[in-house]
Amino acid sequence: MARVLTPRAEDFPRWYQDLIAKAQLADNGPVRGTMVIRPAGYAIWERMQAEMDARIKLAGAENAYFPLFIPESYLRREAQHVEGFSPELAVVTHGGGKQLAEPVVVRPTSETVIGEFMAKWVDSYRDLPLLLNQWANVVRWELRPRVFLRTSEFLWQEGHTAHADEADARAYARKILHEVYEDFMVGVLGIPVLVGLKTARERFAGATRTYTLEGMMGDGKALQMGTSHELGQNFARAFDITYTSAERSVEHAWTTSWGSSTRMLGGLIMCHGDDNGLRVPPRLAPVQAYVMVVKAGDGVAEAAAKLCDALRDAGVRVALDDRVDTPFGRRAVDAELKGYPVRVELGPRDLAAGNAVLVRRTTGAKTPVPVPDVVAGVLAALDADQKTLYDEALARRESHTVSVETLAEAIEAAATGWARVPWSAVGAEGEAEANAKAVTVRCLRRADGSVPDSEDEPELTAILARSY
Amino acid sequence: MARVLTPRAEDFPRWYQDLIAKAQLADNGPVRGTMVIRPAGYAIWERMQAEMDARIKLAGAENAYFPLFIPESYLRREAQHVEGFSPELAVVTHGGGKQLAEPVVVRPTSETVIGEFMAKWVDSYRDLPLLLNQWANVVRWELRPRVFLRTSEFLWQEGHTAHADEADARAYARKILHEVYEDFMVGVLGIPVLVGLKTARERFAGATRTYTLEGMMGDGKALQMGTSHELGQNFARAFDITYTSAERSVEHAWTTSWGSSTRMLGGLIMCHGDDNGLRVPPRLAPVQAYVMVVKAGDGVAEAAAKLCDALRDAGVRVALDDRVDTPFGRRAVDAELKGYPVRVELGPRDLAAGNAVLVRRTTGAKTPVPVPDVVAGVLAALDADQKTLYDEALARRESHTVSVETLAEAIEAAATGWARVPWSAVGAEGEAEANAKAVTVRCLRRADGSVPDSEDEPELTAILARSY
Numbered sequence: 001m002a003r004v005l006t007p008r009a010e011d012f013p014r015w016y017q018d019l020i021a022k023a024q025l026a027d028n029g030p031v032r033g034t035m036v037i038r039p040a041g042y043a044i045w046e047r048m049q050a051e052m053d054a055r056i057k058l059a060g061a062e063n064a065y066f067p068l069f070i071p072e073s074y075l076r077r078e079a080q081h082v083e084g085f086s087p088e089l090a091v092v093t094h095g096g097g098k099q100l101a102e103p104v105v106v107r108p109t110s111e112t113v114i115g116e117f118m119a120k121w122v123d124s125y126r127d128l129p130l131l132l133n134q135w136a137n138v139v140r141w142e143l144r145p146r147v148f149l150r151t152s153e154f155l156w157q158e159g160h161t162a163h164a165d166e167a168d169a170r171a172y173a174r175k176i177l178h179e180v181y182e183d184f185m186v187g188v189l190g191i192p193v194l195v196g197l198k199t200a201r202e203r204f205a206g207a208t209r210t211y212t213l214e215g216m217m218g219d220g221k222a223l224q225m226g227t228s229h230e231l232g233q234n235f236a237r238a239f240d241i242t243y244t245s246a247e248r249s250v251e252h253a254w255t256t257s258w259g260s261s262t263r264m265l266g267g268l269i270m271c272h273g274d275d276n277g278l279r280v281p282p283r284l285a286p287v288q289a290y291v292m293v294v295k296a297g298d299g300v301a302e303a304a305a306k307l308c309d310a311l312r313d314a315g316v317r318v319a320l321d322d323r324v325d326t327p328f329g330r331r332a333v334d335a336e337l338k339g340y341p342v343r344v345e346l347g348p349r350d351l352a353a354g355n356a357v358l359v360r361r362t363t364g365a366k367t368p369v370p371v372p373d374v375v376a377g378v379l380a381a382l383d384a385d386q387k388t389l390y391d392e393a394l395a396r397r398e399s400h401t402v403s404v405e406t407l408a409e410a411i412e413a414a415a416t417g418w419a420r421v422p423w424s425a426v427g428a429e430g431e432a433e434a435n436a437k438a439v440t441v442r443c444l445r446r447a448d449g450s451v452p453d454s455e456d457e458p459e460l461t462a463i464l465a466r467s468y
Numbered sequence: 469m470a471r472v473l474t475p476r477a478e479d480f481p482r483w484y485q486d487l488i489a490k491a492q493l494a495d496n497g498p499v500r501g502t503m504v505i506r507p508a509g510y511a512i513w514e515r516m517q518a519e520m521d522a523r524i525k526l527a528g529a530e531n532a533y534f535p536l537f538i539p540e541s542y543l544r545r546e547a548q549h550v551e552g553f554s555p556e557l558a559v560v561t562h563g564g565g566k567q568l569a570e571p572v573v574v575r576p577t578s579e580t581v582i583g584e585f586m587a588k589w590v591d592s593y594r595d596l597p598l599l600l601n602q603w604a605n606v607v608r609w610e611l612r613p614r615v616f617l618r619t620s621e622f623l624w625q626e627g628h629t630a631h632a633d634e635a636d637a638r639a640y641a642r643k644i645l646h647e648v649y650e651d652f653m654v655g656v657l658g659i660p661v662l663v664g665l666k667t668a669r670e671r672f673a674g675a676t677r678t679y680t681l682e683g684m685m686g687d688g689k690a691l692q693m694g695t696s697h698e699l700g701q702n703f704a705r706a707f708d709i710t711y712t713s714a715e716r717s718v719e720h721a722w723t724t725s726w727g728s729s730t731r732m733l734g735g736l737i738m739c740h741g742d743d744n745g746l747r748v749p750p751r752l753a754p755v756q757a758y759v760m761v762v763k764a765g766d767g768v769a770e771a772a773a774k775l776c777d778a779l780r781d782a783g784v785r786v787a788l789d790d791r792v793d794t795p796f797g798r799r800a801v802d803a804e805l806k807g808y809p810v811r812v813e814l815g816p817r818d819l820a821a822g823n824a825v826l827v828r829r830t831t832g833a834k835t836p837v838p839v840p841d842v843v844a845g846v847l848a849a850l851d852a853d854q855k856t857l858y859d860e861a862l863a864r865r866e867s868h869t870v871s872v873e874t875l876a877e878a879i880e881a882a883a884t885g886w887a888r889v890p891w892s893a894v895g896a897e898g899e900a901e902a903n904a905k906a907v908t909v910r911c912l913r914r915a916d917g918s919v920p921d922s923e924d925e926p927e928l929t930a931i932l933a934r935s936y
Binding site: 027029030031034035036037038039042043045046062063064065066067068069070071074086087088089090091092093094095096097104106113116117120126132136137139141142143152153155325 | 495497498499502503504505506507510511513514530531532533534535536537538539542554555556557558559560561562563564565572574581584585588594600604605607609610611620621623793
């Protein structure tokens with residue numbers, strides 16, 4: 001097969017851009033840093049949304065929608081929040097042909113405007129917890145944009161909740177972390193994320209604790225795949241979110257927020273992609289089985305249509321490619337680029353022998369299968385390949401992670417992968433030193449892999465890496 | 469039951485606002501003209517999206533996402549388009565702390581930016597038709613905002629397609645009109661929309677033809693529920709969307725666009741709401757059966773939970789209300805306000821007699837039903853009430869529409885409903901005269917009810933009305 005993409009080993013960033021362009025996942029938008037998500041990319045995002053949304057609803061949160069435009073003054077009410085986001089704001093100064101009395105910002109995130117409405121809606125302890133989520137676009141002006149990873153506008157879900165006490169807020173932030181994000185990323189995306197606590201330096205602007213899920217990409221760098229924040233009473237104080245307790249006292253609520261975005265599309269590409277293109281894990285894939293008519297011939301089109309029906313009946317997401325006017329080789333290259341988990345190729349010669357050919361995207365293996373066995377073969381392949389992709393990613397993470405004892409060793413190890421190092425050997429000063437060398441503390445974890453409540457707990461392990 | 473809402477007959481606009489507030493559907497946002505869609509309102513929008521999205525995909529269009537920000541210069545490329553939208557634009561002048569070299573507008577609609585990318589993606593006639601859709605927020609600065617009906621920001625789907633010739637573009641614009649919009653509005657929303665052609669004066673800015681679906685609201689006014697436009701070659705010329713034909717000549721494509729928005733939530737309220745609140749048609753309703761524990765008692769909670777399971781197994785969308793701490797009357801009023809089609813009330817006394825009570829939102833009828841028959845009773849009620857709501861709306865439209873022969877009569881009739889009048893008795897001049905009296909030509913139709921291709925066809929009927 002002719003070389004379609006720059007090989008990863010030659011130039012990873014170039015491979016990433018090539019893949020996005022050739023698989024027709026996205027384009028750069030006309031305004032710097034914006035992107036156009038093309039149908040092939042958007043179909044994957046829709047599947048991410050469906051899987052995440054079901055988990056979010058199961059966790060008890062309800063979807064709502066808050067305005068794109070936020071009065072500038074709202075952001076100033078929480079000091080750290082405005083400091084963190086000011087450099088990235090897009091500001092609307094004119095509306096309806098007139099200069100606005102107060103400029104409005106395009107939401108970079110919605111803690112402030114949602115805080116304002118939580119204050120209106122929450123009255124008694126019976127109104128808590130208030131569990132909200134929204135699917136929306138947000139804008140953060142990017143100086144060094146890269147499609148899906150850092151774009152001036154991106155799509156995401158942002159959850160915002162209010163609770164009666166800190167324990168309930170913490171439990172919910174962690175429930176989302178594990179039951180929504182980790183469950184989705186591990187089980188559907190097939191990415192063995194490491195879950196941990198962010199250091200104070202890496203915390204969300206306005207949060208008291210930020211929990212994170214970090215994935216290792218094909219080049220050994222880390223990608224923050226999602227975060228869940230405890231906001232303490234910071235926003236409740238700034239927006240006056242109070243409630244009357246069962247004991248009739250007036251208390252400030254405790255809030256959380258949590259988000260995951262189209263950045264996950266970048267993670268998907270960089271974790272599972274290979275030199276032939278994307279590989280989409282079967283549970284995520286909008287098209288799981290791609291049925292190709294190799295060449296027109298006696299009964300081939302009919303057999304392909306019948307196979308599609310049978311696969312659909314078995315619950316498989318199917319697409320039919322019967323564009324016999326386009327050379328088969330070109331279509332096969334395109335199918336590899338797009339990363340459909342299984343191809344089912346049907347040509348006159350195979351069919352005469354009663355066979356179809358199953359091609360698996362993970363390994364490239366091609367197997368002739370008797371037509372009546374195709375459905376079972378596809379189902380088995382989808383199951384096996386979901387696991388294969390996860391196992392490959394896990395093996396890479398393990399082989400590219402080293403345990404070291406000093407900051408210097410950790411910084412050195414981060415040149416090619418992740419370093420596991422005692423947090424006590426790093427600390428806030430060591431963190432600044434690492435940052436100066438483009439290495440960051442991705443997260444802190446306990447020895448047993450569980451997520452700490454505080455960076456001051458003893459015997460924590462820090463994960464250091466370069467990152468996107 | 470105590471009066472919860474201003475009665476419609478007393479003050480229809482006030483009733484509308486009351487209902488939205490008390491049913492907790494939406495709030496006004498902090499920036500003038502924006503809105504917050506609360507969970508009860510957003511759940512209905514999600515159902516609208518799901519039903520529409522399935523029909524859009526069936527019509528062959530694929531979802532994608534284009535940027536929120538559009539260079540100001542793009543809008544200027546199509547003269548009528550910029551003239552139509554300039555007064556409503558929100559303009560971003562600062563990004564990332566700096567003044568932008570070229571201001572960008574927040575999309576009021578996306579013909580321009582999508583046109584730019586269609587030009588990049590379309591090469592040969594084989595690339596046509598190109599059928600795209602996006603779910604997005606758009607901004608049109610509103611001087612007299614009203615929640616759901618006219619808001620500065622709203623949510624919608626906008627479809628954009630490119631075709632090889634005019635006939636194909638027209639057929640597709642009409643396919644969407646009938647198979648997506650009319651089918652959804654009649655079959656799911658239960659609103660007997662009139663489908664027709666807009667006059668030149670009412671046409672979308674930049675279109676050659678605008679098709680529309682008009683619903684009659686409870687006060688006899690019209691609401692434009694959705695539109696589908698033929699754009700001719702206007703945008704293809706402005707954005708250079710060309711293709712090489714099978715005969716090797718280079719041709720401009722023909723494009724269409726079509727949209728429907730959160731405005732439909734306003735239409736739903738004003739078409740089906742009554743003095744007790746919203747009435748959601750069963751096929752649309754996020755909650756079809758609302759199972760209420762009237763009072764705690766022996767086995768009531770268990771029986772309610774079992775009923776919920778049985779209903780869910782029968783494919784009914786169910787919610788359980790077991791908040792026995794809250795007075796039942798208050799919960800029942802709230803259920804009326806929210807418009808759940810069927811309530812299933814379970815109390816210790818009924819249950820002792822082996823019964824539950826079915827309450828239908830359309831008529832208020834309360835019927836004791838033996839517990840084993842509840843599922844069948846609910847299913848029958850849902851079916852019947854979908855039809856009841858449609859029939860009521862149709863009867864109102866018919867009783868509030870009069871056929872007249874002159875413009876003066878039509879303007880008079882429009883004070884309380886719709887007028888059917890020969891278009892030849894109105895014309896462009898008569899239309900201006902009607903407009904001066906706040907009456908507009910909603911659409912033009914042929915005698916047999918079909919949709920004309922041109923306002924110059926003979927013997928067309930015009931529908932005149934006041935409108936939202």
